[in-house]
Amino acid sequence: MSNSKNTKPEKIIRSLLYKNGYRFRIHKKELPGKPDIVINKHKTIINVHGCYWHYHGCAHSNVPKTKTQYWIERLELNKKRDFINKSKLIKLGWKVIDVWECTLKRKNINKTFNTLERLIIA
Ligand SMILES: [Zn+2]
Structure with a gap:
């Protein structure tokens, strides 16, 4: 298990976005929480979350x-941090979309991407 950037689910989303003509920045340091994917044109941020972390x-x-107790506390902390960063980004005027790893299984991927695209252009 790894908490590193450039995770597989993130790469899947990035390549789908790119194929569909979206241009974006990644891990933008200037924004709260260094969001995974930043699409300036649509003022949209996409965070791809590993379900475990x-x-x-x-x-x-x-x-x-x-x-167990140690892990619950540690993971709750991750979740709280995600929430705080998301609130900050929304206050700054960004649309923030969360994508979960478990929705990126092969059989779901097209549906997930269609939903994502609708949210981006909404
Ligand atoms: Zn999940």
């Missing part, structure tokens, strides 16, 4: 069976 609550975000 961002504590989605789906089947992919089970807390380890050992040191």
